[in-house]
Amino acid sequence: MNKPAISVVGLGFVGLSLALVNAKKGFFTVAIDNNEEKIKKNSSGKTPFYEPLLDSYLHYSIKSKMIHFTRDLHEILNTDITFVTVGTPPSKQGEIDLSQLKSVTNDLAKILKEKKKRHLVVIKSTVVPETTKIISKRFKNTNVGILVNPEFLREGSGIHDLLKPHLIVIGEENKKDGDALERYYLDFYEKPPEILRTSTTTAELIKYANNAFLATKISFINSIANICQNIPDSDVNTIAHAIGKDTRIGPLFLKAGPGFGGSCLPKDILGLIKFSEKFKDANILFKAVRQVNQNQPYRILEIMKEMGVLQRGKRVSILGLAFKNDTDDIRESVSIKLVNVLLKKGLDIRVHDPMALGNFRVLFGDKITYCTKIEECLEKSECCILLTDWKQYKKLRRINFIKKMKDVNIIDARRVLDQSKFQELNFRAIGLGSKIYR
Ligand code: UGA
Numbered sequence: 001m002n003k004p005a006i007s008v009v010g011l012g013f014v015g016l017s018l019a020l021v022n023a024k025k026g027f028f029t030v031a032i033d034n035n036e037e038k039i040k041k042n043s044s045g046k047t048p049f050y051e052p053l054l055d056s057y058l059h060y061s062i063k064s065k066m067i068h069f070t071r072d073l074h075e076i077l078n079t080d081i082t083f084v085t086v087g088t089p090p091s092k093q094g095e096i097d098l099s100q101l102k103s104v105t106n107d108l109a110k111i112l113k114e115k116k117k118r119h120l121v122v123i124k125s126t127v128v129p130e131t132t133k134i135i136s137k138r139f140k141n142t143n144v145g146i147l148v149n150p151e152f153l154r155e156g157s158g159i160h161d162l163l164k165p166h167l168i169v170i171g172e173e174n175k176k177d178g179d180a181l182e183r184y185y186l187d188f189y190e191k192p193p194e195i196l197r198t199s200t201t202t203a204e205l206i207k208y209a210n211n212a213f214l215a216t217k218i219s220f221i222n223s224i225a226n227i228c229q230n231i232p233d234s235d236v237n238t239i240a241h242a243i244g245k246d247t248r249i250g251p252l253f254l255k256a257g258p259g260f261g262g263s264c265l266p267k268d269i270l271g272l273i274k275f276s277e278k279f280k281d282a283n284i285l286f287k288a289v290r291q292v293n294q295n296q297p298y299r300i301l302e303i304m305k306e307m308g309v310l311q312r313g314k315r316v317s318i319l320g321l322a323f324k325n326d327t328d329d330i331r332e333s334v335s336i337k338l339v340n341v342l343l344k345k346g347l348d349i350r351v352h353d354p355m356a357l358g359n360f361r362v363l364f365g366d367k368i369t370y371c372t373k374i375e376e377c378l379e380k381s382e383c384c385i386l387l388t389d390w391k392q393y394k395k396l397r398r399i400n401f402i403k404k405m406k407d408v409n410i411i412d413a414r415r416v417l418d419q420s421k422f423q424e425l426n427f428r429a430i431g432l433g434s435k436i437y438r
Contacts, residue, residue, distance in 0.1 A: 015085030145177030156326030171203025225433025236433030259296030320388025
């Protein structure tokens with residue numbers, strides 16, 4: 001059986017990763033985006049953002065001629081399955097903005113109007129329940145099947161997650177189209193994961209439920225961390241380890257820190273709050289999860305105050321700007337909120353990040369000092385905040401701080417340092433969710 005040809009519309013993090021993995025797996029893939037710069041960059045073998053493995057997948061796909069980048073949406077006609085991965089960012093009010101999705105599906109409906117052979121349009125963008133039902137009406141009187149197929153991949157491990165998903169969800173309007181998409185996945189994976197078939201609306205809500213649960217776990221453990229912060233000899237990491245052993249709870253997503261960021265969890269929890277506003281009491285929990293997360297960065301400021309370093313002219317070093325490790329993405333990163341507050345208070349800010357300095361410079365220009373080396377960032381500093389769990393920060397020892405800093409005050413917001421090595425008089429290192437360091 002011939003492999004179906006694939007098209008992917010919208011080359012953000014999900015779309016580009018998906019297109020390249022398809023090409024690598026031997027599916028001819030047309031990768032479409034209306035941003036000319038993106039198409040040029042990708043076609044010349046340069047990825048527009050940092051993501052592990054993406055570079056090598058791009059080079060392979062170009063070399064093997066299994067991928068074709070274009071701005072022309074009409075080229076979907078050369079394919080059998082179109083995945084829609086355009087952005088659904090939050091609007092000013094917090095509801096998701098469906099304008100890109102509406103515009104693309106409108107165009108797809110026009111282009112596919114005359115196509116004789118069955119074509120599948122698969123919505124991968126995160127959309128609120130019942131969106132696809134509405135969009136589907138545009139494809140009336142065409143030979144197009146509409147499906148929902150949410151994506152659970154994480155930035156920083158996108159390729160790995162695409163190759164080894166824990167589940168495939170297929171939301172379908174009819175069995176025949178669901179069968180066709182399932183056949184594609186059975187061909188894609190040597191050992192296919194569980195494939196769950198359901199309605200388009202349930203599939204849409206599964207994506208929100210998944211991200212909302214992850215966000216809830218993080219806000220839960222951060223709430224426990226905030227209790228630990230106030231009582232001596234308690235430690236949130238030990239508590240997380242202990243409760244994680246209970247299989248009903250599980251160990252993942254129980255890492256306390258400065259709060260969740262990124263382009264998904266904050267947007268989706270707010271999107272779900274807004275969506276469920278019309279149903280009585282449905283969003284109480286989600287509102288609390290969001291509130292905890294919004295307050296979490298202020299814990300760092302409280303500790304700075306206690307340390308006596310939250311003062312005009314004090315020099316502060318921030319290690320880590322990306323919203324998590326292994327990405328250059330700073331969207332909704334705590335670093336942005338923190339730097340804005342510290343700037344207002346007149347501190348002298350130095351920042352370091354292995355990947356995200358360029359993106360941060362676009363936001364803050366010459367208001368702060370950008371350092372490519374950790375030692376340079378710590379130079380004459382009076383407070384160091386570890387904000388992202390990059391592996392290079394885990395290697396830091398007391399001597400690295402003592403050698404460079406004017407006053408050694410460390411706030412380990414991600415608990416990356418080895419606590420046992422940081423207990424010493426005249427040396428203040430505090431891990432969020434622990435009083436032990438002092
Ligand atoms: C998240 C989900 O994990 C993916 O399953 C989903 O597909 C994706 O959103 C999406 O909707 O596209 P991502 O935003 O890449 O993925 O990052 P996460 O690994 O979920 O981390 C989100 C934030 O939570 C980060 O700031 C991270 O540092 C923080 N976090 C995570 C914690 O503070 N503690 C934890 O235990 C885990």
